Amino acid sequence: MTTRWSGSRKMRLSKSKNFDVIVVGAGIAGIRAAIKAGEAGCSVLLLSGGPIFSGSSFYPGTWGLGLIGPESPADEEDLVQSILKVGCGMADEKLVRSFVSGIGPAISEIKGMGIRLKEAKKQNEKDFIPCFDHKHRAWHGILFESAKEVFSKRLSELTVEQMPFSELLEITKRDGQITGGVVFQKGKGIQWFGCKALVLATGGYGGLFERRLTTNDVTGMGQWLGLQSGCTLINMEFMQMMPGYVTPCSKTIFNEKAFRFVSLYGQEGNNLLEKFPNQWEILIERSTHGPFTSRLPSREVDFALVKEGEVKVEYQPEIRNHMPEFIKTYFDWLWEQKHLTIDDEVTISMFAHAANGGIRIREDASTEVKGLFACGEVTGGMHGADRLGGLSTANGLVFGGRAGKSAADYAKRTGVDQTKYCYFDFWEIPKREIIRKGMQTIMTGAAMVVREGKALTNAVESIDTLMERCIQKPTTDPKAAAASRRLWGQLHLARAILQAELLRSESRGSHYRKDFPELSANFGRRIQICWREGGFRVGFEPQEFERREIG
Incomplete structure (x- = not known):
């Protein structure tokens, strides 16, 4: 790479390398996009702010990647209506229908690749009803290590160049069309890479907050770069706020299913919900959803957490005697990964978690900008004011695959930009x-x-x-x-x-x-x-x- 100063601040960057497709972000959505573009025969550069397999998809403070889908083709319409209802009118119905129709095929595809999915032994337990949903769906849990192993092998088989610890700083365009991206790579400085199509899969915007259940590479830069390039952001006021551990293992997600088995105490030892005669009904309802919602009376639990700041959790004896499968899986993970048991003293608070809004996309993951595609949590429109549990992973699988395919199709019919440098x-x-x-x-x-x-x-x-x-x-x-x-x-x-x-x-x-x-x-x-x-x-x-x- 050669550089030259122009004026006081501008530097001329020669093009380091050309790719058909650049994918920015290496969570589920970005990896799916890179694989799809590679399978279409395109040369692909996969950038990641952290290591490959990062972002919210592989967040170490969560106990698994829950994934839901319709139980059968006949269940698709009910799932569509549930998303629209829970989204409080803020979801795009056309996008929702396209999304739901793609979940089953996407799950079948990753199974066919050899990725192992955890299946519930007691599928009919109420804890397997997705967050905010009214019935059971087809529930799966993507096993982290299996996904990493299978995806890694596939990426290495394809023409996908991986560039971890790299950050997209600017999207370059010519005549309204994407021509590449200016990238900072740790240890190698700032470079300009050319491309015919670019996929944003950078995740949410948890990095805007102090307390967050995200990795540090979830910064919101994808939304900003998309906006600057000419995309529209939609539903940005809707973000999930979740209870998480403050001590002893900070930034670990608290399993909401356990709320019906706990008492909550303030810093002075007071029962936070004692003023409510129906406090157990409130806690039971709060155990049906992870993020805060203003729609339900259980919001009083979250208000109490916010007012107190940090809250002590005490588990009731009943949970030890009759522990449901879903909760047992969580405590097994806590012991294996965090060396914590149900008897350890825990304090929790509210954390910023996942975005429901982002870059507006079409059903094929295209945006308003020629050659720019987006997928995963950086996008919005397929959820709404609240989101059903398990649909974040489904979103990454469905639209990640579509973004990769659409970007590849676009790249194949687009000529290489002959510009040799940018400022x-x-x-x-x-x-x-x-x-x-x-x-x-x-x-x-x-x-x-x-x-x-x-x-x-x-x-x-x-x-x-x-x-x-x-x-x-x-x-x-x-x-x-x-x-x-x-x-x-x-x-x-x-x-x-x-x-x-x-x-x-x-x-x-x-x-x-x-x-x-x-x-x-x-x-x-x-x-x-x-x-x-x-x-x-x-x-x-x-x-x-x-x-x-x-x-």
């Missing part, structure tokens, strides 16, 4: 970690479980103040330039999310407004975020946008 704006922001921690504190305070208009308005203003502190200074340090780009994108994404939460002045699914605690028919439309003329606009679809310049 990259090379700058750094001083005191980045202080600013990033400030952003995370703001988002944790205003955009977690309990949201309120004044707090959200103050949060937007506070983000603006942080952005004013982001003085961009020329640098020759690739690592500093990459970290600064990431921070810049995160600040703008955080601001857009806060504005969407402020605009939705009602409570709907995972979005709860303390000042507007009820569902409102006036807000039964999706909020979308678009990039127009150097600024983003936040508004209800399709045309009502409020202009927001970002400078």
Whole structure:
């Protein structure tokens, strides 16, 4: 790679290598996309911010990859209607139908590859009813090690070049069409790789928050880069907030099925739910879903967790005497991986977990930008205000496969861009970690479980103040330039999310407004975020946008 300064900050990057398809992200969705594109005969570059097999799909603080699908073709319509109902009108029905029809074939495909799936011995136990669902589905658990072994072998058989610990900093275009990506690779600096098609599979935006049940490579940069490139973001105000361990093994997911067997105590030893005469009914209902929702009376459990900050969990004797299979699997995993037992003292709190919204895609995983595709948690539209348990993995399998195939098809009919170099704006922001921690504190305070208009308005203003502190200074340090780009994108994404939460002045699914605690028919439309003329606009679809310049 050769570089040359142009002016004070711009550096000319020669093209390091050309690929048919670049896939960014190496969770379930990204790996599926890379394999599909490789099987179509394309040359593929697979980038990952962490190791290959990373992101939320392979998060070490969770006890497995739950996966659901329709029990039979006859069950597909019921699953579609359940997704639409649980999504509170915020899911795209056309996308949902396409999604559901693809789950069965995707599961059959990975089984055919040799990936072992855990099957329930007691499938009819109520704990195997998916989160927020009303009936049993076809339930599976993808075994991590089996998936890694099979996928690794397949990637090595194909023309897929793997580049772990690498981050996409900028998507390059020419005449409205994708031409490549500027990438920071640990130990090798910043390079420009050409491609005919690019797939974003970068996961959610947990990195915007202090407490999060995600790995550090889940930063939200995929959403920001998609937005900058001309994509639309949809449903960004809907994010799952989950209970997780604070001690003794921080950032481990708490199994919600156990709620019906616990008592919850505050730091002063008080029973947090003693004011509710029906506290056991509330805990039983809370055991039917992992993430917070404003739709159900069980939300009082989450409000108590938020108010107290950290809560002590005490298991009742009944759980030891009559432990359901689903919960036993969880405690077996806790012992094997964390060396914890049911008798260890545990404190829990609320953590940011998974995004229900993201880049708007079509059924074939294409976006509004020529040559740009997206899949997995970076996308939105197939879920809604709440999401059924097990559908995140299904989303990655279905749309990951489609994104890889669609990107390959697009690449085959697209010529190689002959541009030999690009210009990259090379700058750094001083005191980045202080600013990033400030952003995370703001988002944790205003955009977690309990949201309120004044707090959200103050949060937007506070983000603006942080952005004013982001003085961009020329640098020759690739690592500093990459970290600064990431921070810049995160600040703008955080601001857009806060504005969407402020605009939705009602409570709907995972979005709860303390000042507007009820569902409102006036807000039964999706909020979308678009990039127009150097600024983003936040508004209800399709045309009502409020202009927001970002400078």
